[in-house]
Amino acid sequence: MEFFYQIDETNLFSPQVWFILSIFLFLVQHVHSFQFEELKKYIDSHQEEYVETLREWVAVESVSTDVQRRPDLERMMDMTAEKLRDMQGTVELLPDGTTIPLPKVVTAQFGSDPSKHTVCIYGHVDVQPASKEDGWATEPYNLTDINGNLYGRGASDNKAPVLAWIHTVEVYQKLNMELPVNVKFIIEGMEETGSNGLEAMVSAHKDSFFSDVDWIVISDCGWLSRRPALTYGTRGNCYFYAEVRRTRVQVEGPKEDLHSGVHGGTVVEPMTDLIGILGKYYTLISPSGEILIPGIEAAVAPMTDTERETYQSIEFNTEDYRRKIGVDRLMYSSKVDLLAHRWRQPTVSIHGIEGAFSDPGSKTVIPARVVAKFSIRQVPNMDPKEVEKQVKEHLEAAFAKRGTPNKLKVTMVIGAKPWLADPQQPLYEAGKAAVQRVFNVEPNLIREGGTIPIARTFQDVTGKPIIMLPIGGFDDGLHSQNEKMSRYNYIEGTKLFAAFLHEASQIKN
Ligand SMILES: CC(C)C[C@H](NC(=O)CN)C(=O)O
DSSP, X not given: OOSSOOOOTTTTTSHHHHHHHHHHHHHHHHHHHHHHHHHHHHHHHTHHHHHHHHHHHHTSOOBSSOGGGXXXXXXXXXXXXXHHHHTTOEEEEEOOSSSSOOOOEEXXXXXXXXXXXXXXXXXXXXXXXXXXXXXXXXXXXXXXXXXXXXXOTTIIIIIHHHHHHHHHHHHHHHTTOOOSSEEEEEEESOGGGTOXXXXXXXXXXXXXXXXXXXXXXXXXXXXXSSSOEEEEEEOEEEEEEEEEEOOOSSTTXXXXXXXXXXXXXXXXXXXXXXXXXXXXXXXXXXXXXXXXXXXXXXXXXXXXXXXHHHHHHSOOOHHHHHHHHTOSOOSOOSHHHHHHHHHTSOEEEEEEEETXXXXXXXXXXXXXXXXXXXXXXXXXXOOHHHHHHHHHHHHHHHHHHTTOSSEEEEEEEEEEOOEXXXXXXXXXXXHHHHHHHHHSSOOEEEEESSOOTTHHHIIIIIOOOEEEOOOBOTTOOTTSTTOEEEHHHHHHHHHHHHHHHHHHHTOOO
16 A cells, blocks of 8 residues: 555545545544543542642631631632642632622633633632531541541532642643643632622623633532432522520610529520521421421422433432431432432521520520521522512511510521523533543433532523532532542542543534
8 A cells, every 4th residue: 555545536435545544533533532541640640749739728727607717718719829820820819799808719711722612610619617526537627538538628618629620720731731622710719608799700700701611610519429420400598697686775785695593584585586486386397398488389390200200210329328317217218209309399407596505514594696597498490589588577477476575687698599401411411421431431410409609690690501510429528527528539530520621622512
């Protein structure tokens, strides 16, 4: 065979032409696989370095719910920006859209080739509070490796996934491989308090930062089981403070707690009123899970047969789940009902009472002011504004019936909407292909019971499709004691992200 083989219509069907064509197609198909092997090798050989970076990040107590910790949170945002700057990203610290002093949002850009797609990665580096006294087996801010699990507050929610995305870009750079897509980052520090200020920031930069973004990727959730997953829905969250305080005859009058022996029996106690409106006659939710605030259940989108069939086909063992969370009995016994109540039905959770005596021992006090904190997970077609009205009316009516001289004030402090995507779009095909490449299985297509407050805003304001690509394990203990991220998920997750960038680059316009 001549080295330069002339192809014309006379020899188009000759074996030589087919031989050359098949070699060419083989190379086109496999060139990425070859590159991917290199990416995987690099990731595997740098795993200790990645764990060290996670250790440094977990050591920062970037708790957003506690204003006392704001300097730590600012430091965490600076560390994030510095890391992205070191990688030669175009980094900007953008103010949130409000006048309240909040940590700046870190944005970064890697590549601006107009011939490539642009993927925007969202994540957060703030965490929920944690202390050893809450029952942690290890120091929560000292990343501790036990049998391949990396324990530490924020390890899974959301520091390791954010780092895994950063490492992904870094790996392509270190191997001198061109990034298959342009990558943008938007990393915030207020997610755990409802992403305060971010909505205004997104609206303000809709036509600048977001204008060339094709898709938004969020990795702030977990798998349902050991099988990797793609997430196409989250619940929202309406978070309430219900404050009951003792009235004072004069504004300057006493506002202190009272001795229950000296004054008990002579005053109507704020705590009794609060418990009375939250619990008596099942005021918020019944023991069987029915929400008793008028209007809430009626707004919930009815479950379709297709949905039911989808849930039925999902790999999920209810008994494993029950054992894992350590309860004697779950509210629902069937898989479909359980998944529905985790993902697509609302629920009420009472989180705590500020001002209540909660230390060990027995203090005989009558607190002067108590604030209940509770939230309602939102699902389609609930509207947070309506929910706010329904909750206020309901609690105020229950309180009025008590005929108490105390005062009630109900405030909604978070009003995050649910998010739902169509998993039949090409973006999810790219996600499936990436999972297949790394884990060699079909991912579970799941929804998430938790809330990513900004997800719905991204969808509504920017109009860009979103995919949630989780790498967190099903048993990571988010917000709880002993939160962890397994090394396996962290490292294989980084490979998944590297594969996803390639798959996303192949999506046809
Ligand atoms: C509005 C909540 C504070 C958001 C929080 N989000 C996450 O945990 C996501 N990692 C939630 O409680 O769902």
